[in-house]
Amino acid sequence: MRYFLEIAYKGTHFHGFQEQEGVPTIQGEINKTLASLLGHQVDSVGSGRTDTGVHCLKQFMHFDTDKEISDKGNFIYRMNRILPSDILIKDIFPVREELSARFSANSRSYEYHITRVKNPFLNELAYFFPMPRLDVEKMIEATPILFHYTDFEAFSKVHTEVMHFICHIKKAEWKEEANGKLVFYITADRFLRGMVRAIVGTFLEVGCGRLSVQGFEQVIQSKDRRKAGRAVPPQGLYLVDVSYPSSIFM
Missing domain, CATH: 3.30.70.660 (Pseudouridine synthase I, catalytic domain, C-terminal subdomain)
Incomplete structure (x- = not known):
């Protein structure tokens, strides 16, 4: 099943959005948190990249999982407990599998x-x-x-x-x-x-x-x-x- 995450973050202490080896990034932190809660590796796709130090009030990313997230309030709460304080999960919701956070954006x-x-x-x-x-x-x-x-x-x-x-x-x-x-x-x-x-x-x-x-x-x-x-x-x-x-x- 495919899910969308709505996120926000202060980018000061991160090397941009896109996951990179050896440095903290927004996508990297969220992927690790999703993997911890879902019990499997997660390869998310963001709606776009932001550079080092850039902030975000509203961005989306999608990920796929076989596990149903039935209590989204609890899932958001658990994600925000694990993530650094500069990253916020605002919402999560299921979407059709052909929808891409990156390529479906207007x-x-x-x-x-x-x-x-x-x-x-x-x-x-x-x-x-x-x-x-x-x-x-x-x-x-x-x-x-x-x-x-x-x-x-x-x-x-x-x-x-x-x-x-x-x-x-x-x-x-x-x-x-x-x-x-x-x-x-x-x-x-x-x-x-x-x-x-x-x-x-x-x-x-x-x-x-x-x-x-x-x-x-x-x-x-x-x-x-x-x-x-x-x-x-x-x-x-x-x-x-x-x-x-x-x-x-x-």
């Missing part, structure tokens, strides 16, 4: 959090960027340009094993919040490795006056990662949602 949504004032309570949870004259209005002006393109090779890590660089961005916006907080929201059908952090880094080049709004568009047109801004640090990035067609759930 879209994924991220947020990037920036604090422009020093805040010890946001340490490891936001990027401290104390630029006094950041032109947020220019960054907002450049944002709609993303909707005019689908090829985002300029924002992809180089030497990645992908067949193409096509992504359809459905939402992208900046919001200024209280106490010097700045948040970038983005939703797309898929993301390239390092894409969100490179996009935010390039927006900051616009905000700092080192790149014009027209220059931002030219970066995308160039399809050259060297023309884009540097990738911002991982601690400000959050995977916040993964959506699926409702009709495919049991």
Whole structure:
């Protein structure tokens, strides 16, 4: 039988989501916990990868087992007792066996959090960027340009094993919040490795006056990662949602 897990985690002390030998990862910790409770090896599949230090408010993974999980409340309780405190199991539910946490997803949504004032309570949870004259209005002006393109090779890590660089961005916006907080929201059908952090880094080049709004568009047109801004640090990035067609759930 196939089950979906809904999870959340603080990624500070993990080497990303994907299981790797010899280092702590989100998937590795969850696989070990599932194996302990189910009595057999578990090879889970996640809805996607996150890098070292990246956080998650909502992600899914699936696994297969011959054992029926009849009391899901107790199973979630036992998993959360075993897992490190930075990983949370939010829900578990059966799905049809053809449903994949990775390939059945419609879209994924991220947020990037920036604090422009020093805040010890946001340490490891936001990027401290104390630029006094950041032109947020220019960054907002450049944002709609993303909707005019689908090829985002300029924002992809180089030497990645992908067949193409096509992504359809459905939402992208900046919001200024209280106490010097700045948040970038983005939703797309898929993301390239390092894409969100490179996009935010390039927006900051616009905000700092080192790149014009027209220059931002030219970066995308160039399809050259060297023309884009540097990738911002991982601690400000959050995977916040993964959506699926409702009709495919049991």
